[in-house]
Every structure is written in structure tokens, then in C-alpha cells.
Amino acid sequence: MARQIHREIQREVEELVTGGNMRPHLGVVLVGDDPASRTYVRNKTRVASLLGISSDTVVKPTSVSQDELLELIDKMNRDWKVSGLLVQLPLPGHIKERAVCNAIAPEKDVDGFHIVNIGKLCLGQTSMVPATPAAVWEIIRRAGIETVGKNVLVAGRSKNVGLPIAMLLHTDRNHQRPGGDATVTIAHRCTPREQLKELTRLADIVIAAAGVPGLITVDMVKEGAAVIDVGINRVQDRTTGKLRLVGDVDFEGVKEKAGFITPVPGGVGPMTVAMLMKNTVAAARYALTH
Amino acid sequence: MARQIHREIQREVEELVTGGNMRPHLGVVLVGDDPASRTYVRNKTRVASLLGISSDTVVKPTSVSQDELLELIDKMNRDWKVSGLLVQLPLPGHIKERAVCNAIAPEKDVDGFHIVNIGKLCLGQTSMVPATPAAVWEIIRRAGIETVGKNVLVAGRSKNVGLPIAMLLHTDRNHQRPGGDATVTIAHRCTPREQLKELTRLADIVIAAAGVPGLITVDMVKEGAAVIDVGINRVQDRTTGKLRLVGDVDFEGVKEKAGFITPVPGGVGPMTVAMLMKNTVAAARYALTH
Numbered sequence: 109m110a111r112q113i114h115r116e117i118q119r120e121v122e123e124l125v126t127g128g129n130m131r132p133h134l135g136v137v138l139v140g141d142d143p144a145s146r147t148y149v150r151n152k153t154r155v156a157s158l159l160g161i162s163s164d165t166v167v168k169p170t171s172v173s174q175d176e177l178l179e180l181i182d183k184m185n186r187d188w189k190v191s192g193l194l195v196q197l198p199l200p201g202h203i204k205e206r207a208v209c210n211a212i213a214p215e216k217d218v219d220g221f222h223i224v225n226i227g228k229l230c231l232g233q234t235s236m237v238p239a240t241p242a243a244v245w246e247i248i249r250r251a252g253i254e255t256v257g258k259n260v261l262v263a264g265r266s267k268n269v270g271l272p273i274a275m276l277l278h279t280d281r282n283h284q285r286p287g288g289d290a291t292v293t294i295a296h297r298c299t300p301r302e303q304l305k306e307l308t309r310l311a312d313i314v315i316a317a318a319g320v321p322g323l324i325t326v327d328m329v330k331e332g333a334a335v336i337d338v339g340i341n342r343v344q345d346r347t348t349g350k351l352r353l354v355g356d357v358d359f360e361g362v363k364e365k366a367g368f369i370t371p372v373p374g375g376v377g378p379m380t381v382a383m384l385m386k387n388t389v390a391a392a393r394y395a396l397t398h
Numbered sequence: 399m400a401r402q403i404h405r406e407i408q409r410e411v412e413e414l415v416t417g418g419n420m421r422p423h424l425g426v427v428l429v430g431d432d433p434a435s436r437t438y439v440r441n442k443t444r445v446a447s448l449l450g451i452s453s454d455t456v457v458k459p460t461s462v463s464q465d466e467l468l469e470l471i472d473k474m475n476r477d478w479k480v481s482g483l484l485v486q487l488p489l490p491g492h493i494k495e496r497a498v499c500n501a502i503a504p505e506k507d508v509d510g511f512h513i514v515n516i517g518k519l520c521l522g523q524t525s526m527v528p529a530t531p532a533a534v535w536e537i538i539r540r541a542g543i544e545t546v547g548k549n550v551l552v553a554g555r556s557k558n559v560g561l562p563i564a565m566l567l568h569t570d571r572n573h574q575r576p577g578g579d580a581t582v583t584i585a586h587r588c589t590p591r592e593q594l595k596e597l598t599r600l601a602d603i604v605i606a607a608a609g610v611p612g613l614i615t616v617d618m619v620k621e622g623a624a625v626i627d628v629g630i631n632r633v634q635d636r637t638t639g640k641l642r643l644v645g646d647v648d649f650e651g652v653k654e655k656a657g658f659i660t661p662v663p664g665g666v667g668p669m670t671v672a673m674l675m676k677n678t679v680a681a682a683r684y685a686l687t688h
Contacts, residue, residue: 206521227517231496231557257588259597265568267521278555278584291593293583294568298547303581306600307549310593 109250110378117385121160132392134163135190140170145196155381161388174203178211185213191392192218215394218387229275232283236387241272243379244336253334255288261308264317265296316356326361334368338376399540400668407675411450422682424453425480430460435486445671451678464493468501475503481682482508505684508677519565522573526677531562533669543624545578551598554607555586606646616651624658628666
């Protein structure tokens with residue numbers, strides 16, 4: 109599915125460029141030397157380049173001041189060559205992430221974390237939708253999974269993932285930015301285990317975004333339910349001792365009962381990067397007409 | 399409970415004024431001659447006056463242009479004598495309500511409908527919380543109803559009522575603006591009746607904000623559940639033929655089973671006006687320090 113979206117974006121980029129428009133450009137700001145952040149950024153710029161989207165990464169040391177970072181963002185906001193702009197999170201403790209997210213021009217905010225983009229998402233208005241929730245939405249749509257009047261359980265309430273997924277799925281399909289019209293339950297770390305099981309067993313769609321390995325087991329899932337695993341957890345393999353990636357769902361058990369299931373790695377992850385690229389092209393298109 | 403809050407606000411206003419500060423002032427804009435809107439505005443300014451909050455209402459004809467309305471709001475935003483400012487909704491069809499809500503200075507936005515206040519509410523940041531959701535929150539708190547890890551069902555997803563209630567109740571109690579840490583289900587007009595019943599029967603707290611008279615019946619409620627009725631519906635009495643106010647809950651039936659229940663009229667309604675007054679005093683306090 110991610111490859112299919114890649115092909116669509118490639119085509120769209122080529123159409124833009126052959127139409128005499130600027131090539132979409134993704135500006136990335138990376139602070140410090142967290143290995144996971146570096147890997148994420150490298151992966152994003154690699155996919156961008158595959159799709160014909162140009163990019164550049166500004167690397168700042170961990171010691172960078174918040175003011176310096178805000179100045180850099182301001183410069184990139186005003187730079188017409190930058191279509192979309194993202195600051196890789198997390199940031200060092202002395203920098204307020206919220207201030208940084210709100211400093212990015214909302215129309216260039218390809219991560220969709222600006223307060224105005226969050227507000228618009230809640231109101232069902234067109235906005236930059238954060239890439240992971242957009243990926244979950246796209247998987248559901250392209251897999252032909254019905255959402256209207258269905259019972260959805262989202263495990264996890266993070267502001268960048270669980271909450272926006274709940275917003276997309278419960279809102280009105282006739283709004284400016286169509287929603288899923290599903291009944292949606294938001295569960296989280298305070299949800300008692302028995303209560304969670306009671307609710308997942310009623311769910312037509314279970315979306316696991318809690319960051320808890322093996323949270324969703326086969327006894328918790330209704331026969332034929334769609335199970336989408338957004339968790340990315342690094343755990344030590346019991347036999348080999350090596351670190352490996354697992355999701356929040358006990359894939360081997362649940363796959364026997366689910367009607368649809370996404371694996372980790374390889375499910376939501378690649379789709380998320382694809383949606384970030386989609387947002388970058390959307391930002392480039394927006395700039396053409398404004 | 400509303401009377402108790404009235405006394406608290408009265409005391410707070412008198413402290414402000416005897417401390418040499420300006421008396422909190424509520425500016426109201428009323429467009430057109432919708433009788434319900436007129437009644438609401440009259441009620442708000444009457445309660446304000448009872449609590450020592452001054453107010454004035456600017457009445458504009460239905461024919462007022464959006465630009466004229468935005469200019470008026472801009473003037474009131476810059477008027478330091480206006481602590482809090484609300485435009486009574488609904489507005490005539492030729493005026494975009496969203497543009498009007500977003501024109502009000504967020505720090506004077508006592509209705510809490512500005513896009514930035516909605517975004518902050520979702521992020522668990524301090525913000526102006528819309529009065530009806532704030533009223534539901536306050537009822538739960540003052541009645542001593544536990545929310546952490548409890549199962550809450552909200553029937554209704556309106557942007558001014560159902561959705562913000564779900565936001566308040568599912569979010570983290572340790573955030574800047576504390577949330578309820580409850581598991582929350584958002585149901586709405588697309589939720590099939592049987593699915594709704596299945597979910598309400600599991601709920602420790604049912605909040606009815608759908609605008610559907612008699613939606614919640616006794617067979618749908620768990621023994622001892624708290625039931626909060628936010629519905630305000632005008633229906634014709636079968637025997638007398640007169641219009642009367644009813645909620646979304648079949649009060650007579652449900653009260654036998656619920657551990658806590660609010661009536662309509664007289665429950666959430668008076669609390670809502672009290673919370674609007676609280677927001678006005680908060681706006682006045684904010685102006686003192688900024």
C-alpha cells in the first residue's frame with residue numbers, strides 16, 4: 109500500500125515539475141545526536157528523494173538555544189523554496205517543544221503539530237493531519253474497512269497519534285475534512301485491564317497506539333475485527349538477546365482471529381513516511397495558490 | 399451547586415474590586431431577534447449583575463455584515479474595559495460563525511470557541527473551557543464522582559459540548575489543565591441503537607448531550623451509574639399541549655437505577671451560566687497580570 113502511494117506521489121511531483129512549478133522541498137531540522145532521531149530523519153529524506161521531493165537537513169547541536177531554533181524556523185517559514193518544514197522530536201529538555209511546534213507556519217507544518225492544525229482537526233476543517241494518524245486513516249480507507257456506525261477502540265491518547273486518530277474516526281463524513289462517523293472509545297494507561305478487554309471485545313476496529321508490547325492479545329479481539337498496530341517498541345529477543353521491533357499487538361495470536369491486521373515492522377510505519385510526503389506535496393500545492 | 403458557585407464568584411469579584419481593580423465586565427454581542435437567543439443573553443447579563451459583574455449588550459440587526467461584526471469585535475478586543483466577550487450563537491446564514499469565533503481575542507473568549515482555545519483544550523493546556531463542558535466537569539468534581547480509570551460514555555459529539563466534554567474527561571490529571579483520566583467513548587447519531595445500549599450498560603458515567611429527548615432509558619444504564627443530562631429539548635406536552643423543556647434522559651425511569659442524576663431543567667443549565675461567569679472573572683484576572 110505504501111508503494112502504491114509512493115507511485116501516486118511520484119506521478120504528482122512529476123506533473124507539478126513538468127507543469128513549470130518548483131519541485132516540492134522538505135526542510136528538516138535535527139537537534140542533537142539521538143541515534144533514533146538520526147535514523148528517522150535519514151529515512152524521511154531518503155524516501156523524499158526516491159519520490160522526487162528535494163530536501164535538506166539543518167543539524168544543530170544539543171546545546172542550541174530555543175531562541176536560535178525559533179529564529180531558524182522563522183527564516184525557513186519565510187523561505188519560499190521550503191514547501192514543508194519539520195523539526196524532528198524529541199528536543200533537548202531546555203527547549204519547549206510546544207513553542208517550537210507553534211512557531212512553524214501552519215501551512216508548512218507537515219507534521220501537523222501546530223496548535224491551529226490540532227484545533228482544525230478537531231473541528232473537521234481541512235488541515236495538515238499528522239502523518240501517523242493519516243496513515244491509519246489511509247490504511248482503513250484503502251483496505252475498504254467500513255467505519256460509519258462501527259465501534260472503534262483506540263488504545264493510547266498521545267497528542268500526536270492516539271488522540272488525532274480518535275478525532276479522524278469519530279467525526280462527520282460530511283465535514284470539510286471527512287471523518288469516519290464511527291463510535292470511538294479512547295483508552296489509555298489509566299484504563300483497567302479488565303475494562304479494556306470488555307471494550308476491545310465489542311470493537312469492530314482496534315487501533316493499538318499505547319507503546320505497550322503485547323497489549324492486545326487474541327482473547328481481547330472479536331472474531332473478524334480489524335486490528336491496526338501503531339506501536340513501535342524495541343524489545344530484547346528472549347532467545348537471541350538482540351533488540352527487535354515489536355508492536356502493541358500479539359500478532360501471531362491475534363492474526364488467527366482478526367479479519368484484517370497490520371504487522372510491525374512493515375505496517376503503519378512505511379505508510380507514515382508516505383503520508384509525510386503527501387503532506388509535503390500538499391504544502392507545495394498550497395503555496396502555488398496562496 | 400450553582401448557587402454555591404455564585405457565592406464564590408461574588409466573593410471573588412468583591413475582593414477584586416476592594417483591592418482597587420476594575421470590576422469584571424462582560425461584553426455581549428447579539429445579532430438579530432431570535433427569541434431563544436434574546437432569552438439566553440438576558441439570563442446571562444442578569445446573573446452577571448447578581449454577581450457584581452457589569453455587562454453591556456450590543457444588539458445588531460440580522461442584516462449586519464460579517465465585516466461590520468468583525469470590526470465591532472476588534473474594537474471590543476482592544477477595549478481594556480471589556481474583560482470577557484461573547485457573540486451569542488447562532489448567527490444569520492450569511493455570517494461565518496467560525497470566522498467570528500476566531501476573531502475574538504483568545505484571552506477574552508469566555509465561550510472558549512476560538513480555534514486556539516480548542517487546540518489547547520485538546521493538548522491539556524490552560525485555556526478558556528466552554529461553559530457547558532466546564533459545568534459538567536464541575537458537577538462531577540463537586541459531587542465527588544470518581545473519574546480516574548472509570549468508563550465514561552458521551553452521547554453527542556458537538557464541537558461546543560460533546561467533544562470538549564470527552565476531551566476534559568479522557569485527558570491526564572497531571573497536565574497543566576487537569577483531565578479526568580477516564581476511558582471515554584464518543585457516541586453520536588451514527589451509533590446504532592443496539593451498540594449504544596451495549597456501551598452505556600458498561601458505563602460508570604453517562605453524559606447525554608445529543609439533543610434527542612428520551613434517548614437514555616433505564617434499561618440502558620448500569621445500576622449506580624452517574625447520569626448527567628446536558629440535553630435541552632423543547633417538546634409539546636402530550637396532555638397539556640404546551641411546550642416544555644426536557645433533557646435527553648428519561649429522568650423518571652433512570653433515577654430509580656442511577657446513583658447520581660441531574661434533572662432538566664435545573665441541572666447543567668444553571669451551572670453553565672455560572673461557569674460563564676467564572677470564565678469572565680478569569681479573563682479579568684488575566685488582564686490584571688498581562
